[in-house]
Amino acid sequence: MKRRHFLGALTGAAVAPRISWAGVRVELVAHPVEAQILFDDFPPTPMLGFNGTTPGPALRVRQGDFLDLLFRNQIKDGSAVHWHGVRSDNAMDGVPGLTQDIVEPGAEFAYRLRVPDAGTFWYHSHNRSWEQVAKGLYGPLIVEETSPPDVDHDLIVLIDDWRMTEAGALAPGFDNRHDQAHQGRLGNFARALIDPGGPVRRGDRLRLRLINVATDRIFPIDLGGLEGKIVALDGMPLPTPQPITDVVLAPAQRVDIIADVTATNRVTFDFPVSDGPYALGEILVDGENTNRRSGRITALPPNRMPTPDLEQMAILQLTMQGGAMSSAMRSQTDIWAFNEQSGLTNIPFHRFERGQTARITLMNDTRFAHGIHLHGHHFFELNDAGDLGAFRDTTLVNPGEKRDILCVFDNPGKWLLHCHMLGHQAAGMKTWIDVA
Numbered sequence: 001m002k003r004r005h006f007l008g009a010l011t012g013a014a015v016a017p018r019i020s021w022a023g024v025r026v027e028l029v030a031h032p033v034e035a036q037i038l039f040d041d042f043p044p045t046p047m048l049g050f051n052g053t054t055p056g057p058a059l060r061v062r063q064g065d066f067l068d069l070l071f072r073n074q075i076k077d078g079s080a081v082h083w084h085g086v087r088s089d090n091a092m093d094g095v096p097g098l099t100q101d102i103v104e105p106g107a108e109f110a111y112r113l114r115v116p117d118a119g120t121f122w123y124h125s126h127n128r129s130w131e132q133v134a135k136g137l138y139g140p141l142i143v144e145e146t147s148p149p150d151v152d153h154d155l156i157v158l159i160d161d162w163r164m165t166e167a168g169a170l171a172p173g174f175d176n177r178h179d180q181a182h183q184g185r186l187g188n189f190a191r192a193l194i195d196p197g198g199p200v201r202r203g204d205r206l207r208l209r210l211i212n213v214a215t216d217r218i219f220p221i222d223l224g225g226l227e228g229k230i231v232a233l234d235g236m237p238l239p240t241p242q243p244i245t246d247v248v249l250a251p252a253q254r255v256d257i258i259a260d261v262t263a264t265n266r267v268t269f270d271f272p273v274s275d276g277p278y279a280l281g282e283i284l285v286d287g288e289n290t291n292r293r294s295g296r297i298t299a300l301p302p303n304r305m306p307t308p309d310l311e312q313m314a315i316l317q318l319t320m321q322g323g324a325m326s327s328a329m330r331s332q333t334d335i336w337a338f339n340e341q342s343g344l345t346n347i348p349f350h351r352f353e354r355g356q357t358a359r360i361t362l363m364n365d366t367r368f369a370h371g372i373h374l375h376g377h378h379f380f381e382l383n384d385a386g387d388l389g390a391f392r393d394t395t396l397v398n399p400g401e402k403r404d405i406l407c408v409f410d411n412p413g414k415w416l417l418h419c420h421m422l423g424h425q426a427a428g429m430k431t432w433i434d435v436a
């Protein structure tokens with residue numbers, strides 16, 4: 001896709017409708033949809049969606065509520081829905097083969113889970129996710145604070161890329177082994193989907209909920225026309241908000257920003273690439289907020305954080321191996337591994353006593369970056385000095401680097417631990433843990 005296509009497609013962006021969810025049972029129906037991914041003189045693209053659209057509807061619930069949701073599968077393959085980042089009951093985690101049976105075509109499954117944490121989450125297919133997420137089976141899940149921060153607009157910004165053909169279809173080859181052995185299936189077309197919902201003025205205070213829903217692409221984002229702070233990562237509030245100069249989202253990661261509009265005409269979302277910034281999206285600015293806030297941007301109310309037991313913690317290592325250009329390149333089907341093991345077996349990476357703390361060193365012994373995601377828990381990233389950093393569910397580990405994480409395994413059940421570059425997950429980079 002040429003660059004002008006990239007820019008041109010910003011008009012006519014399809015946006016998900018908003019569902020104001022009030023605690024009643026909601027149906028989430030997966031089925032084929034058509035979406036205007038490319039700009040208007042291309043035909044619509046056959047995709048998969050929920051309730052008629054891709055992205056699926058934005059689910060908004062209040063902290064502590066139950067998400068009571070009937071999933072009906074009307075696509076031609078089995079599926080299941082995972083609530084990414086939600087510290088849910090294990091039985092509701094949506095992982096076929098580990099926490100539930102696959103939901104066959106024509107069948108349904110009732111998900112009922114409590115959402116303990118306020119923040120920005122998302123839901124997505126967890127069966128053949130590298131194909132079903134690439135085709136559009138995902139949507140935002142927003143859990144509102146009991147007393148939300150005072151802003152003029154609370155906006156979801158979904159960032160995705162798609163690999164398109166010149167005819168406006170999704171390129172085939174979701175199981176392409178060459179992609180999987182490299183960075184995964186990278187799109188040739190990317191966009192930030194934003195629904196401003198109403199006019200945005202200079203001086204308005206925005207809450208932006210950035211979610212990287214791409215299967216494999218890491219997005220650094222340059223924001224223009226705003227002044228503010230990062231207030232949460234992966235749904236979890238930062239005790240000290242951070243500057244918005246280094247915004248990077250690995251697949252599945254979220255960044256919440258609270259910022260004041262300083263631009264007179266547009267707020268911009270750029271993806272810096274070697275030949276210059278690609279415009280992913282923008283918010284048009286019209287008029288002036290004469291009642292501007294002078295208060296500084298403060299931390300969001302914290303979610304429950306476990307207290308790590310540093311005296312008695314397990315010390316573990318998880319090494320990422322395999323992929324292209326690796327001496328440890330595995331077989332054609334099991335391209336990637338953790339600790340010499342590809343894919344799931346009966347034996348978990350580790351069995352934890354409920355409440356046990358562990359420090360896990362994630363070693364990236366490959367030529368590619370990996371975004372490592374743990375289900376059912378958040379963990380602390382440890383900085384170089386060994387201090388507790390952000391409390392996340394997905395951490396990006398660059399080639400040749402290592403990251404220590406500290407986790408209190410307080411949620412009983414069988415939980416997946418995998419690379420969220422979904423092509424890597426497809427090709428073996430996954431394991432599981434058992435919390436008794």
Ligand code: C2O
Pocket residue numbers: 082084124126252373375416418420
């Ligand atoms: Cu976003 Cu295994 O999940």
Ligand code: CU
Pocket residue numbers: 369370371419420421424425429
């Ligand atoms: Cu990976």
